[in-house]
Amino acid sequence: MKLIASVLLAALVTTSLALENGLMRTPPMGWLAWERFRCNIDCKTDPQNCISEKLFMDMADRLAADSWRELGYVYVNIDDCWMAKERDSTGQLIPDPERFPSGIKALADYMHARGLKLGIYGDLGTHTCEGYPGTTLDRIEQDASTFAQWGVDMLKLDGCYSSAYQQAKGYPRMSSALNATGRPIAYSCSWPAYRGGLPPKVNYTLLANICNLWRNYGDIEDSWESVLSIVDWFSANQDVLQPVSGPGHWNDPDMLIIGNFGLSYEQSRSQMALWTVMAAPLFMSTDLRTISEQAREILQNKLMIKINQDPLGIQGRRILQEKCRIEVFLRPLSQSANALVFFSRRTDMPYRYTASLAHFNFTQDAVYEAQDVYSGQIITGLKAADNFTVVINPSGVVMWFVYPTTYLGQPASFVKQLPEARKFHPSAM
Secondary structure, rough: OOOHHHHHHHHHHOOOOOOOOOOOOOEEEEEHHHHHHHHOOOOOOOOOOOOOOHHHHHHHHHHHOOHHHHHHHEEEEOOOOOEEOOOOOOOOOOOOOOOOOHHHHHHHHHHOOOOEEEEEEEOOEEEEOOOEEEEOOOHHHHHHHHHHHHHOOOOEEEEEEEEEEHHHHHHHHHHHHHHHOOOOOEEEEHHHHOOOOOOOOOOOHHHHHHHOOOOOOOOOOHHHHHHHHHHHHHHHHHHHHHHEEEEEEEEEOOOOOOOOOOHHHHHHHHHHHHHOOOOOOEEEOOOOOOOOOHHHHHHHHHHHHHHHOOOOOOEEEEEEOOOOOOEEEEEEOOOOOOOEEEOOOOOOOOEEEEEEEHHOOOOOOEEEEEEEEOOOOEEEEEEEEEEEEEOOOOEEEEEEEEEEEOOOOOOOHHOOOOOOOOOOOOOOO
8 A cells, every 4th residue: 555655656756747728728528439339249130330530431421411520529530349359460459350340540530621520548457357468567658659640639547457656656657658659548447446536546636737627436337326326426426526636637427328228308307417417528328320309409509518518617516405305406607607517316206395505505686597308498587586397397496597697786887797607599690
């Protein structure tokens, strides 16, 4: 333990502020293969869905053609199982020659030509989680250089088949190696997830200086139970997690599974709202070639994305757990606005929840407007003490974008200087 602690201290000193790469000042958005397509390498019998260059080109085409890119979904991220089973004669990682015959550089060029970015996967260990070549400590600089030469824009570095010592030394070292390439490469670390996600085993001060985002917790599965387990863990530990998130360094609760098989319509709306209020990266993992219109509307909600991408970058918190099994989450936003999420843990019937903004400690000195993020409906002239009622479906949410329109007791000249409240329809630019 003393050895690990000394390595962590040395890494903190040598890599302090090493990640000032200017990247991911708001939570990154894009598409990631893993949850939906896993390690399907059977391109003979399932060519449409196997991990191959065709799959990633197909998703890039959809991001570019179906309005995703313009909303900010710009990363196309490869996960495990893209590599050949062995490095080449020089020790360099190479893609599987049958499934990626054009090579990764050609794939990166394909993304860049469409205004997109390519993310790739590696593992700080002897092997990746699925048994492909890992990045051992002696390979870090070589692999970083390879990714840069290929034109990669993001690296997710997993942690299977590695020790605590190797992780403590390797994750900071990869940060320095990526920066040394001269290419801006965003860096996603799985380190906290392998150390339990919490101090003292996890040093979030160090992480914020070496990583753009990090996985804190276990992998998401295509189920409502999995979504709830993540929400519960992040909420239970929000006093630790919320302060360490911000522009350039984000907590990552894992992928959006909206559009797959495990969530109902209401649950899909809930995941999108809860990830947004947590200032989470928005990486979809679904088949964009066949996605339903309902799922597309949730994922392309422009007001939701505006909130997720708020430049303050403050992670929201669960502020109330009511006996009626309604939970309330709040995220502070720029220009004195806030996002409120009313989330139902009930499974019986729609629930009429009555409260006031004062109940959530909003100031009494203002008049507010509240816009429903999904419906676009606006409540005007809302004072903090005024009661309101929202109807929340089982496992569902009502999400509000709340902003002050008038400050009581202020002179008219001051009120005129306030930024005009901008009403924002979910489906309008």
